[in-house]
Amino acid sequence: MALLNKLSFHEVSFTYGAEPIVERLSFSVEQGEFVSLIGPSGVGKSTLFRLASGLVEPTAGTILLDGEQRLTRLGQVGYMPQKDLLMPWRTITENAMLPLELRSVPKGVARAKVEEQLPLFGLSGYADAYPDQLSGGMRQRVSLLRATLTGADLLLLDEPFSALDGITRMEMQEWLLTMWQELSLTIVMITHDIEEALVLSDRVILLREKPIREIVEVNPPLPRERERLARRHDPQIGAVRQEIWELLQSQKQLARVQGRFA
Known part of the structure; x- marks a missing residue:
């Protein structure tokens, strides 16, 4: 049975003023998935969340929720910004x-x-x-x-644990997984913590350049059926974490070279 796409971007572009942030980007998140976004600061991760939640509209392309293009996405998606704003x-x-x-x-x-x-x-x-x-x-x-x-059963979490100490952060990661399972949520989370992404997620999406034109997907080394937090101590995590780090660093080096000859 085909899985339902909870969130889909189809050839989405977004320009802020004269600056292109997203260019013809396509990707999807399946219902019930936990997906993490990783990328350098300023690449446009939060802009993707603002597009998905309807706070801004794409310059071109379409965004679908549950396979449908809505008149508005405002209020249809749960958005938790980096600061709690209580x-x-x-x-x-x-x-x-x-x-x-x-x-x-x-x-x-x-x-x-x-x-x-x-x-x-x-x-x-x-x-x-x-x-x-x-x-x-x-x-x-x-x-x-x-x-x-x-x-909404689709939640967008923008670095929800970045301000917490290490012990509290691990406790909140465990708690979040419990909520994700008990409430049958679909979660997309921005994080700068590679291990956190690998421990919690079904898929990790790397955003390496601005404007965002394509994504690089990395699958955690253990299947989603396994206890998620067991990944933290699995030796395979270290190898995949290094792979992600090298992918991000190679893009930074390329950007520096391109900047010298621009």
């Missing part, structure tokens, strides 16, 4: 309620929905707490809860 004057419940309020869900219904979900996200007992009372990991849980309450 409002300091609102409680955890009130912050998580925001996407429901934007959909005109009555406040009483929205509050009940959030409070029902708090235990699943490890936030029991924090309903009336304020963001400055939470650790970085807990704030990220609130941000992810808010993203899922858009009603």
Whole structure:
């Protein structure tokens, strides 16, 4: 049985002012996949997320959700930016309620929905707490809860753990995998951590040049049926991590040479 493409880019181009960011790019993400994007800073990773979520529209080409071209993608995709953007004057419940309020869900219904979900996200007992009372990991849980309450089962996560310490980061990686499985999500995540991408993902997509014209796919060395976090200690991870590093470095060196003769 053919798998459903949850997100598809077909010959997508995007120009910001006079600068081309994406040129005739095509790729897809299957329903239920966990895909990571890796590339140098400034290559356009976050722009792909802004295109997918409908915050900007392509200059050319089409973007499909569930195989359909929508009039708008705004609110159809859960987008979790790098910073949690929690409002300091609102409680955890009130912050998580925001996407429901934007959909005109009555406040009483929205509050009940959030409070029902708090235990699943490890936030029991924090309903009336304020963001400055939470650790970085807990704030990220609130941000992810808010993203899922858009009603979307496609989540775009922009470096969700980059500001966390190493131990908290590993704990959040494990927790995220649990949420991905229990909620039957499709996740696309931007990360600069090659090991994180290999540990969590079904596929790793490398974005090596700007404008983004093509992708390079790398498959983690262990099948998706295996326990994901077991990959962290598998010796094959080191070899694939080195392969990805060399691919990215070779592109940097090429860019330097081209810059000298431009």
